Amino acid sequence: MPQGPFVAPDPSLSWSASAAPGTAPDAARPYVALGEPEGYDERGRGRALGVRVRPRTAAAAVCAVLGLGLIGGAVTGSWLTGDSGEGGAAGTFATAGGLWHNVPVDRLFPPTVEGGGAGPGGADRTWTRVAVAPDSGCANAFDPLLRKALTPVGCARLLRATYTDSTQSYVTTVGLLFTKADAPAMSSLAARFRNEGLARRTDLMPRPYAAKGTVAAAFGDKQRASWTISVLTEAPVVVYAVSGWADGRTVDSPQPAADAMRSGATTAPAQAGLGNEAQGLADRVERGLRRTVGSATDTEKPS
Template identity: 85%
Template sequence: MAPGAVLGAGRPVVAFGEPEGYDERGRGRTLGGRVRVGPRTAAATACVVLGLGLIGGAVTGSWLTGDSGKGGAAGTFAAVGSMWHSIPVDQLFPPTVEGRGAGPGGADRTWTRVAVAPDSGCQDAFDPLLRKALAPVGCARLLRATYTDATQSYVTTVGLLFTKADATAMGSLAARFKAEGLDRRTDLMPRPYAAEDTVAAAFGDKQRASWTISVLTDAPVVVYAVSGWADGRTVDAPQPAGDAMQSGATTAPAQAGLGHEAQGLADRIERGFRKTVGSATEKPS
């Protein structure tokens, strides 16, 4: 999967590689010829589908609610960890994301996608210490997109890191991030994706203003976002989104609502991803 896109006069154009089951535009394609199925085979298949439907429903319920219960954890990991290559880019990173109540004071937000990053792995996507902190879970695939707000004043890169880890390793990483406050350290930040000929062209490391990192424990995925001003101004003191969103916060990122930009977009990309995976794993009863 090698996504890439830029903002044009209309909807961004996205070019993908050829993931299994989809063409370069994310449309379904036939993987083989039709196979004739006899009555006995059809009956057996129906039984298998029914059984898979019951299992898939249980896994979906666990995934959608964020519950990594023991019974469904293995199935959830198996389903989610291998689905990045078959989900169209517009479902992972929609062209437009609505954020009702996501802004300061409960204001609504709308984000427009300006670019989808080419698949480049994880090597240059994180500060060195963050890359080292994430190393125990590995990097199977990193997908990123950059968005701007309705006024094109802010830009935010959101990422989905698909790891190689099992549930135990993800749980350990999440516990470490929480115990050591790794998601709050300014020397462990995700890097933005700056796309040429877009409002995010000047969005580099020195322009990072606020960020959030979430290590999921019910799937081998790390969700993150980093935000900044679209005019390329540098930021001397970046602030984690959780702090920037606090009532009474007076820093420049907080006053501008950049904590809300990062957290709000990350939350909604994660919700959409959960919904997409849930739909993909559901089976007709």
């Protein structure tokens, strides 16, 4: 999605102000000292100049020095590249979990989302936000079976917004469920969704967010046509989207986005491109989330 200059959002559309950018850490080049040069005695045998050192001891000392130099270089390299290994991953995971209360709504759900090549046949899409739901818990946001499937990771906060396409023919709700889980629990849930095909079950569809006075006013449970659910493993977040027609028509056979986007699919949601609406918007909101996590993580690095 194209990025323009950052403009501070209206306070009424923001959960809080974003943090000021920080500075990247600096590191000095490691200094490696080598041993004394080796000379020769009257018989042509090698010896250290000015000092008598046994050959095995000298070899061990040189290896130790070189080993320390390699280790120091590797550590310095990791600092310069910002790669902090498991500790960095844990920091990123924790940072992502707190985004719901310290990042403006316009960063997570932009007023306009460009979807280059996101439509059927690679057509471009543009989505306009028509409503943002107040941040809330998950009590009434999911059907009972989906709520049960998500129970192992808990619900810290749920953020939702509803968009329409440029023709106002379709409406799509995209959601970010911030969980209470740690990384292993998110990985376990992701594996379960993948192995059991939970994201494709019609009884586990997310619910839409309908807002009065908008094109999505009639977007209810019976209007759900296509959907996608993605359980992230590097952040305590579940990203989902559900789409339907803006005219309020009911859908007898909803279809997961992955199936509706397949070549040759002939269902009504597939022919209308509603799988592309759900998947395309979810993908771009997820990408924006990843960028925001990266920026927040860089800001929190010590200077």
